[in-house]
Amino acid sequence: MLPEILWAVPPAAAAVPLSAAAWHHWSPTTWSYGPGLVGSGLRVYLTWERVAQGCGLSHTRHKVKVKGGVRRVNVEKKPKLRRFRPTAYGFRVRARLHDGQTPDDYRDALVRLAHAWRVDSVRIRTSGPGWVELVAARTDPLNTVTEAPPLGAEGWELLKVRMGTLETGDPWVIDFRQVPHWLIMGATQSGKSTDINALVYGLAPQPVALVGLDLKGGVELTPYADRMSRLATTRPECTDLLSGLMDILTDRMTLCREAGVRNIWQLPEAVRPMPIVILVDEVAELYLMADKSEKDEIARTSTLLLRNAQLGRAFGLYLVVAGQRVGSDLGPGVTALRSQITGRICHRVNDAETAKMALGDLAPDSLSAAMKIPAEMPGVAVTVGADGRWYRGRSDLTTEEMAKEAAAAYADLTPPWELLVSGGIKEKETVPAAEIDWDRLEEEMS
Ligand SMILES: Nc1ncnc2c1ncn2[C@@H]1O[C@H](COP(=O)(O)OP(=O)(O)O)[C@@H](O)[C@H]1O
Ligand SMILES: [Mg+2]
Incomplete structure (x- = not known):
């Protein structure tokens, strides 16, 4: 006769895998920090010798063996693994490179590593002299849709905008001071305008001027007109706006030359002109010809845009160009423009x-x-930025309403176009109205 307590053993034994499965299903994140992490850790370390060999990451060394008579043997030496850490979607670990190896050797082996580690993907997050950091994700982190943080919830850094999340788990940030011009490409409904929304949303609270070119009748950018110093929606307006920007550029060049500096960032803050971000949605419209009479105007627009891209960097003019296609079929200036734009989405x-x-x-x-x-995953993109490497990422879902609200909330920061052209607006000058001590100002004025 079995002791009565033993009757509880089968249900208890069944409960363990069942609750583990439920845990894994309902809360994959806490699972991946708990049992998932232990399992992955054991798998990675216990199989590393075989896996490294199979992925071609081991090095063959010749060794002289004395036991049983002197002879030379080949020994496979695996790279050392360090710093195994959990992440929200899996884990990351650093591998020491063997002499003669480069991060590219690991790049070639990433798919093989993902299969060996039973994960969805493995990417290189960073690398340094002699090591690479690998990030393994059990599920594609880009499956989840993230929303942009509420307006004003986070501070800002000048000319930096959070776009979303990279698949390594790091934030996806555009920094115009590092990479001045950006090209956003994609089919319709792929997420281009959402990127523009994110840029308006992120730049609106900053002391930055925004201007827009939107030849799709203004439907894309008009909602943000409150925060734009100028919005051009017809071809003559575009030419006018671009030549205005050219004038600004020339003035800034003179300013820098006279001060003996190379770019506006070397100027003293008090005289530094305000950075301008130029947003162009549906760029093909700028190049498409309705009839022959537009040919000269298109050539002029194209040249002006190119000049702005070539010279803008040093003088605080930054270009964001979005479109479905930016190929040579649009016109001669397009390929030259693209080669000036080093940020890509x-x-x-x-x-x-x-x-x-x-x-x-x-x-x-x-x-x-x-x-x-x-x-079915709009907002996902491959992006190339400051370090020249490419990353997969997904933008935050910044809706038109959110960007419109930001544009309206910070409308008082919009520098008037005339003042921008005359060089009267300095970066330091725009202080949000809410931060001005009006009583003191009145006192000082009287
Ligand atoms: N990061 C994202 N996450 C989830 N959905 C997105 C994301 N980006 C865009 N979308 C969805 O895709 C739709 C199309 O995006 P949109 O930016 O207008 O594309 P495009 O300008 O390329 O035509 C949007 O209405 C939005 O619902
Ligand atoms: Mg669009």
């Missing part, structure tokens, strides 16, 4: 040709990742 595209246009010259090895972006 490529959303889902319909054909390999477009992906090549967006990324081919800077990150040819990213093309297959760009081609694999599924239609």
Whole structure:
């Protein structure tokens, strides 16, 4: 006769895997910090010798063995693993490079590592002299939709905008001072305008001037007109706006030359002109001709845009160009413009040709990742930025309403266009109305 307590053993034994499965299903994040982490850690360390060998990451060393007579044998030496850490979606770990290895050797082995570690993907997060940091994700972190933080909830840094999250788990940030111009490409409904929304949303509270070119009848950018010093929606307006920017550029050049500096950031703060971000949505419209009479005007617009891109960097003029295609079929100036723009964001595209246009010259090895972006994941993009590497990321869902609200809330920061052109607006001058001590100001004025 079994002691009565033993009857509890089978249900208890069944409860353990069942609750583990439920835990894994309902809270994958806490699971991945708990049992998931232990399991992954054991798998990675216990199988590393075999895995490294299978992925071609081990080094063969010749060794002289004395036991049983002197002879030379080959020994496979695995790279050392360090700093195994949990992340929200999996884990990361650092590997020491063998002599003669480069991070590219690991890049070639990432798919193999993902299979060996039974995870969705493995990426290189960072690397330094002699090491790489690998990030393994059990599920694609880009599956989740994230919203932009509430307006004003976070502080800002000048000309830096949070766009979303990279698949390494790091924030995806655009820093115009590092990479001045950005090209955003993608099919319709892939998330281009959402990026523009995020830029308006992020730049609105900053002492930065925004101008817009929107030849799609203004439907894309008009909601943000409150925060824009100027918005051009017809071709003559675009030419006028771009030549105005050219004048600003020339004045700033003179200012810098006279002060003996190379760019506006070396000028004293008191005289430093305000940075200007130029937003262009649906760039193809700028180049498309309705009839022959527009030819000269298009050539002029194209030249002005190119000049702004070539010279803008040093003088605080930053360009963001969004469109479905930016190929040579649009006109002669387009390829030259693209080569001036070193920041790239490529959303889902319909054909390999477009992906090549967006990324081919800077990150040819990213093309297959760009081609694999599924239609049901808008906002996912491959981006190339300051370090020249490419990353997959997903933008925060910044809706038109949110950007519109930000534009309205910070409308008082908008410098008038005339003052921008005359050089009267300095970066320091715009202080949010709420921060001004009006009583003291009145006292000082009287
Ligand atoms: N990061 C994102 N996460 C979730 N949904 C997104 C994201 N970005 C865009 N979307 C969705 O995709 C739709 C199309 O985006 P939009 O930016 O207008 O594309 P495009 O300008 O390329 O045509 C939006 O209405 C939005 O609902
Ligand atoms: Mg759009």
